[in-house]
Amino acid sequence: MTAPSPATTVIEHPAEWPVHDEESVARVTELVRRGRTFDYRHGPEIREIEGLFADHLGGRHALAVNSGTSALLAAYYALGLGPGDEVLVPSLTFLATASPLFLLGAAPVLCDSAGPSGTVTARTLTERITPRTRAVAVTHLFGHPAPMDEIMALARRHGLLVVEDCSHAHGSTVDGRPVGSWGDAAVFSIGGLKLISGGMGGILATRQTRHHELACLLTAFRQRSEATVRLPDLRPLADVGLGGNLRISPIAAVLAAGHMRQLAELVRVKRDNAGRLLSAFAGWPGIEVSAPAAGHTMGGWYDIVVEVDPDTAGFDRDELIRRLQQHGVRARVPMTGPLHRTSVFTGARPPTWSLYPEPVLREYFSYRPEDLPVSAALHDRWVSLPGTFLNQPCDAFLAGYREAIGHALADAGGAA
Known part of the structure; x- marks a missing residue:
């Protein structure tokens, strides 16, 4: 996981969710x-x-x-x-x-x-x-x-x-x-x-x-x-x-x-804020923003991620995170990652698992790193942006983040 980089720019963040009326x-x-x-x-x-x-x-x-x-x-x-x-x-x-x-x-x-x-x-x-x-x-x-x-x-x-x-x-x-x-x-x-x-x-x-x-x-x-x-x-x-x-x-x-x-209004504000934030990546080669499929709408936006294709962008996910952090953006690797890489699914045997006989443990809890490759590849290319600050109107914060994203992309691209 990418370690946080020292920030050279400080962006004032609004109150983090949950906020109550x-x-x-x-x-x-x-x-x-x-x-x-x-x-x-x-x-x-x-x-x-x-x-x-x-x-x-x-x-x-x-x-x-x-x-x-x-x-x-x-x-x-x-x-x-x-x-x-x-x-x-x-x-x-x-x-x-x-x-x-x-x-x-x-x-x-x-x-x-x-x-x-x-x-x-x-x-x-x-x-x-x-x-x-x-x-x-x-x-x-x-x-x-x-x-x-x-x-x-x-x-x-x-x-x-x-x-x-x-x-x-x-x-x-x-x-x-x-x-x-x-x-x-x-x-x-x-x-x-x-x-x-x-x-x-x-x-x-x-x-x-x-x-x-x-x-x-x-x-x-x-x-x-x-x-x-x-x-x-x-x-x-x-x-x-x-x-x-x-x-x-x-x-x-x-x-x-x-x-x-307030669900309808919370969804409307979050959707608007997330869209404005993600538009800062628009047009940059190798950065993909996943839009909802036809007929689907996004509600909670629990995590806001962009995907970095290093072959096209000229830099990888970790480099972009480092540059974003330097410019004050609280970017990180998504906390939600592939379960088939975690301990219990790669051979760990909790001592209390008496419900599972050994043949079951071998069959269902012995994944290899290369199994389920799409899930692994996505997580390895994702950058997580702090959506928990976007549940309320925050124009000044968004402006600061959009500017910082532009600088971070320019720095990462220039260093490639």
Whole structure:
């Protein structure tokens, strides 16, 4: 990974996301004063954030939990995935798209990317399907929607379940439909630096009531389960739940709801700011900016990346990062990288993995560096720009960054 270069130019950065409006801050303050920092039941703050996501997704069942990772665990559990089941997972994604499967004993099968956006497609998924494949996890990487129409058609042909990981893609759409409204289940992170953020939180949205209630039993205790679980064969379990304690805080729910109510405006501002930033690279040979596919729109823009082709540009990704940093741009290598290069997928054996016998470990967790070459090549050419400063109007900041990018490109090109 490229080490930061000493900056010779200082650019004043605005407040980094998440930023919350005064109404949300006042509501959180009142919760703290009243001691409402936790909720075992299904109080108004939890109902609010779940209702906002359910409405956004056309009436899906929404369940709020403490992280996107917990939401993915609940999704895979509710869909019945376990030992002997293969789940197709992009190599280019955050680890949490795959890691909850470790707790269930299901086998993640990593899939290559298909093009400049880094997402999987029906073709790259088809290459990895076997008779043991039960489900597909699709990441809308950095906010780029995956081609859901063709992926859903593939899933129907093979009888596969589909989980959408929308953690980067709040407000992204495919043919006018929001991401998260296509698969059997969808997961949104609403924590950290995400466009919709409560600091810590996640949302699971499901098509079927049964999946919703199973996820509730896994993630909550008696109080919430008795309020939510109604199916005759599941209701008897509501007095104990299924052992999880993955509840969201009312404080996180209020903060995320404040963002969610502004989603359309946040997406509009982020799209405008990202477009203006990326236009600074326009016309430079060897620098590619990945535009959304026809019929797709970008929402969350969790990471803003450009791709450097060293043969055409005359310099490589690391050289451009160094020059950008010298001119005050907080550029870096993207934190989201190919999973097939990480420890557990290249032979590491966690001592607690008793669910996986040795033949399974050899088959599914022994990738070589040259496997899944498109994902690896993309990551090795990507430069990440700090999109977490672009969620609000920031004309002066953008002007400074655009000027700095121009200087950095000129320096890198001149040194080639």
